[in-house]
Amino acid sequence: MAQRVIREIVEQQKIGPGYFKLVIKAPEIVAQAKIGQFVHIKWIAEERNSDPLLRRPISINRINHEEETITLVYRVVGRGTKVLSNLKPGDQLDIMGPLGTGFSISEDTNxxxxxxxxxxxxxxxxxxxxxxxxxxxxxxxxxxxxxxxxxxxxxxxxxxxxxxxxxxxxxxxxxxxxxxxxxxxxxxxxxxxxxxxxxxxxxxxxxxxxxxxxxxxxxEERMGCGTGACLSCVCQVKIEGKDGWTYKQACTAGPVFPLREVIFDE
Known part of the structure; x- marks a missing residue:
């Protein structure tokens, strides 16, 4: 079950041109996180509290059960991720997660x-x-x-x-x-x-x-709320066993979908 917690940054490291690795100690999220899920984060330093207003969805790159940390890798693409990249160890984040449907692994594949x-x-x-x-x-x-x-x-x-x-x-x-x-x-x-x-x-x-x-x-979809309320992350998917298609929300029904059901070109 997703939850909202306030946790401190353990590590923030630039790993490439515009790419950063963020490590957060969040035992509650670690205990529930599955591969392919994401978290919805917002910085809470007082002077940045509402600028930008919306959270940022970032996929989980590592789940370390021993250290009770999650690692996020993100790219700076706008004002929100720019603010995020300037945060330091000890700064706090408001985190919702784990969210979404992750990957599944079939025993029938080799x-x-x-x-x-x-x-x-x-x-x-x-x-x-x-x-x-x-x-x-x-x-x-x-x-x-x-x-x-x-x-x-x-x-x-x-x-x-x-x-x-x-x-x-x-x-x-x-x-x-x-x-x-x-x-x-x-x-x-x-x-x-x-x-x-x-x-x-x-x-x-x-x-x-x-x-x-x-x-x-x-x-990879833009998300406002991360909980299915705002409808900003809807995507087109085929209806299984039928010719038609429907909309599904990437934050709740996804972000992982059956590959052949996703409509990318319309």
């Missing part, structure tokens, strides 16, 4: 494809960790603008998996889109997980449909 792009790589670390623990054969494809923006690369390299990277400037791995690797896959996949920019996930969804591969996609 060979799994995981594709992440940009800041969408962040929630995939705990997923990959769980897949490895479950003895899945994992092929991991990561894409970013530059080598410096490939989140958690060192940590992923410690896993026993097949890892390929694509960067737009060619500074690491293949130059171009991470989805270019789909054409090079030599083995059939049982399942696919993805999180990243919408154009990337649309290509992946179309590929999954063409090759009849089930999977899950974690959507």
């Amino acid at each position: 060979r799994v494809l995981v594709i992440g792009g940009g800041v969408g790589i962040a929630p995939l670390y705990p997923l990959v960790n769980k897949l490895i623990e479950a003895n899945k054969e994992v092929i991991l494809l990561l894409g970013a603008e530059t080598a410096e923006e490939v989140i958690d690369l060192d940590s992923f390299q410690e896993f026993d998996l097949e890892l390929k990277v694509a960067t737009m400037d060619g500074s690491l791995g293949k130059q171009g889109f991470v989805t270019d690797y789909l054409e090079e896959l030599e083995q059939e996949m049982d399942y696919i997980y993805t999180c990243g920019p919408t154009p990337m996930m649309k290509v992946i969804r179309d590929w999954a449909i063409d090759f009849n591969v089930p999977g899950q996609a974690s959507l």
Whole structure:
């Protein structure tokens, strides 16, 4: 069950151009958090209390049960995340969470494809960790603008998996889109997980449909309340077993949805 707590920042570290890692001690959230969920946060320093007004949704990158901490990785894209990046250890955050529906891992799958792009790589670390623990054969494809923006690369390299990277400037791995690797896959996949920019996930969804591969996609949507009240994060999904579609809220029904049901192009 989601809850609201006030907790202090343990660590704030810049890990790349515009990318930051935030560690928070929050035992109540750690006890309930699942891979793929997110928290909705707001700083509470008095002079910043209502500017900007809305919280910021950030996916959970690490869940450390021993230290009772969660780690969040985010990118500065506006005024809110800029304020967040200026906070220091000891500053307090108003946190709601854990929120949303996370990833699930099926016992019936063996060979799994995981594709992440940009800041969408962040929630995939705990997923990959769980897949490895479950003895899945994992092929991991990561894409970013530059080598410096490939989140958690060192940590992923410690896993026993097949890892390929694509960067737009060619500074690491293949130059171009991470989805270019789909054409090079030599083995059939049982399942696919993805999180990243919408154009990337649309290509992946179309590929999954063409090759009849089930999977899950974690959507990156703007959110106001995080609880399903404001309707700012609605997305289009197909109605299972029917030709039509409907709207669902990413904050409650998601952010993880069945990949082939998400409508990215309308």
